[in-house]
Amino acid sequence: MDLLKSQSLCLLSNSTIQDDILMKRLLLTHDPDGRWLDSETMLHAVGNIMFHASSTQGIPGLHFTSISKDDICEIELLGCTEPVGSIIRKVSCLITSKCSVEGDINSKTMGLFDLLENYRWDAKVVLVIAAFAAKYGEFCGLVQLYQSNALAVSVTRLKQLPMDLRSLKPRFKALSLLVKTMMDVAKCIIKFESLPILYAKQDSDILHVTEFHIYIAVYWITRSIFTCFSQVTEFTTKKHEQVYSDSTILAAWELSSLAYRLSNIYNVLKGEVDLCHQEIGGNLHNRLLSLTDEIQNDNQEFLTLLFPMKDYLPLKDCSTQEKIGVSELKKKIVVLLISKPEQLTLEQSLLLVQQTCDHPLNEELRDSYKIIWIPLPSSDGWIDTEETSFEILSEFLPWYAIRKPRLLSSAVVKYIKEEWNYKEEPQMVVLDSNGKVINSNAIDMIKIWGPRAYPFSASKEAELWQDENLTMKLLIDDINPLLAYWVKEGKDLCLYGSDNLGWIRQFNDKIEELKRQGLQLETIYVGTNQSGERVKEIMKTLATEYNPGNSLLFTKSQFFWLRLESMRRSKVRQTSSDQVLADLSALLDMNERNEGWVMIGRGSSSDIIRLQGRQIMECLDKYAEWGDNVETLGLVDAIRNFLQPPSVEGPCSHSYLVHSSRAQIEGTVVCDVCKRPMKKYAVYA
Structure with a gap:
């Protein structure tokens, strides 16, 4: 780990003057205004497009994550009124217009950064990759359909797209390899941007080095996209004999060179981001531990540490799908329901719903406490079935839930498992209004007593049992x-x-x-x-x-x-x-x-x-x-x-003093000891 850090510092110290100038120019165009894009989901959608596009060209060995939620309309963009699809079209049009005129590719690339100045680095990257994926996917879709669809044939001929792509396979293979490499680098950028930088050391060398390489990586991905656009555009702007000439080999070489450059960036950047992840995760874990001994005025800092995207509404109301921020939980009792995504059986869920939201007494306490579902996967990463289980359940449960549970910090997961002793069984951890844990597992008392167990503390559980008998x-x-x-x-x-x-x-x-x-x-x-x-x-x-x-x-x-x-x-x-x-x-x-x-x-x-x-x-x-x-x-x-x-006939000999009432005087009193009827005497005081 120290070796990697020293290598990174060496790279920074030996960086060219051009890279230093480039970094400063990039920072001048970077002016984020708080808008947030779900870049990880968009990158998955891009991967899905490229997976199918590569398959149509018969290119083996390229594996992109195929997901069902690839509708661009479902990708969240907060802090911006413009739809995601509209932004991608703007990016695509700008790139296309710049590719159609002569000029320095560096100047063209910097012009695109001016358009994306208000977005974070991860959003810039996925937007430009998505713009190319849409163009490339459209091209491959037409080529695939033209053999069997009359409309596709007409559009293909109108756009003068090539009919025979066999001689272009080296170019397609190099193009797909470049896109895959860009996506690998983009994943590193997204991972870095999702880190709570607040908990990095201010003088952290590895953080500064990583930031430098993030800027350079974003630049080279954006520049590579211009090349990708140009190559696809060539299919419709050049004559067929030019498309199939030696220029194909030169084009494939250009794409491969960019893939090689980005591959080198990825190899260094991945190690740096992992180091930052370890350092920040350790600091975050230590901060969570230290809060246990500190007096807090409310629960806001603790909840902000637990949930990612503190500025971007990390929670949702499952019943309305409304996005919720941690500020909504201020001064409230918070019950954290922790379980595997698929482990809440229907019966368990219904019982908990009955004992909380549907219980008559809950009306009085509705605004006093909130339940938040935190699903944790069985392994380090989420699998498709777990994601599906979470999506289905979170649409029907009447509580709050994390909107993007896969973004939960590994440091937070470690804290939950170690400090709250989570053993992959459903567990309800209760935080008081100041963020202090007052019960490490209240799930049983909630199933038993429902709202009568409020505020669900361990002391309340002991109090409820103190005078409780089996009735x-x-x-x-x-x-x-x-x-x-x-x-x-x-x-x-x-x-x-x-x-x-x-x-x-x-x-x-x-x-x-x-x-x-x-x-x-x-x-x-x-x-x-x-x-x-x-x-x-x-x-x-x-x-x-x-x-x-x-x-x-x-x-x-x-x-x-x-x-x-x-x-x-x-x-x-x-x-x-x-x-x-x-x-x-x-x-x-x-x-x-x-x-x-x-x-x-x-x-x-x-x-x-x-x-x-x-x-x-x-x-x-x-x-x-x-x-x-x-x-x-x-x-x-x-x-x-x-x-x-009873072994003895007749009334017993035990004494039992009862208060006088008509029912007791006229009725029979049974001895608690021998269960026989007692002889009645009247005492006047």
Whole structure:
């Protein structure tokens, strides 16, 4: 690395006077006014054009990235009201007009820089390459079509384009090689321009050297484009015998010479840009670390460090596709949803949407916090499937997302993985209004409590669990409005699960029979945590043969199991062992044994009973023996007393002081210890 730096410095010190003068002239024409072009996407689109153009000429060994999003209208240009296509046409017309007159090519090239003075260096490069790609693509398209399309034949003859291109293959090959080399250099320029230069050392030698070579590289690419334009123009301005003469060899040699020059520039520039990337990335990472110990007045610096394009609206509102800047997040709680692009399953996404945006309580908190999706690829670079997954999901999710996640700095990715312990599983990191991390992973508490968990801090999670017991309200209250109503009404509820349709029918038939005898119980089928087509078929059967309300929709049943898993993970973070954790684990373990099971309880009561399928059927078959106790003991205690009868008959000897009320005086009080009815005494004070 030091050797490369010394070589670069040597090149700078030994640069010719002409290069120094050239650099100064280039800087005089460079006056960026804040407009920003999505140069990387445009370069991909140019590569797509050149890929197909080269293929039509039968030139092997040239591989350009082929992408689907090659529509020039989709390439973003911010800070400028003129469409991208119009700018490219202006560039093309200027080059064409200058190529048609005599003159020094250097003067012609500098004239083009005057037109592009308000653009950054990466934008200048891709605009001139795009202008040539459009002209060359049009030429190759006509040549390809003229053999089978009457209109193309007429246009080809009108423009006097050559019909036989076989003798021009050396020129086409040299031209394609030059374009590929220009694109390689352009990628280096784009990479450099995307770096947060603010975090480079002010006296960085490698930065100054790289900037010098960026200017020279932009000049030689622009100058090469003039040569490319001239060569394509020759096909229509010269006679056929001139086109196919020895001038073809000379033209191919000229193109190859330019490719060789740019190849040398690329070899040096690539190493320099990599060094700058390492230096700036290291400084950026260190700044992120140092912010942890500093007191900030807001979250703006931290968010600006995290997201690229700070001046160019790095975020988008997925629901409206509106571009958003980090200033929109000032003084807000920010929840960063980090995941692989394709890892947010439909069910996970829908559950998070339900527990945030669609939750009734969210209306009160809508402007207090924002969720931002940060997709991270599995490897160092993005692949087509990951890009597609991000584009599809980001059009439907109601949160914010990074608009160009591939531009996320590698230093930021490193920080996320190391400091927030991201292990390629969905994770929600919460920043307070000052940009401080208050919870390294709030995804489970959001799945469990939704907006009730606001501000989603680790301390809030501990507070929520402090007085929480395993109740029907906790398990199902947020899943379905009907279930929430049943919980509020204090109805006896029975959750049951299995993939054994025979047992399910037997259980439901028995419940229906007992309801006719007076049993008041609402049953809800929740499937299994390995939900699949089998469970879907069972749900259809239940909807047809029984009351449609006694089964959750398939998606809602998956919500139940996702929340249950989240409860266990969240509880494990709070304690290694308590009754709630034991109950959660027992329920999940019972389901994994592929047996029928039931859980019976009421509203916010923590008095819940769990039974295996065989046990509940034995109990229901003997309903006549314990059914009369439901009115006095309640359903859960009546079942429990039947399954585990007290060893001593009659009232218990425990003491329990209750406040006087008509309901308690007239009703029966059940002992919390032995679950038997207690003898009643009145105490007057």
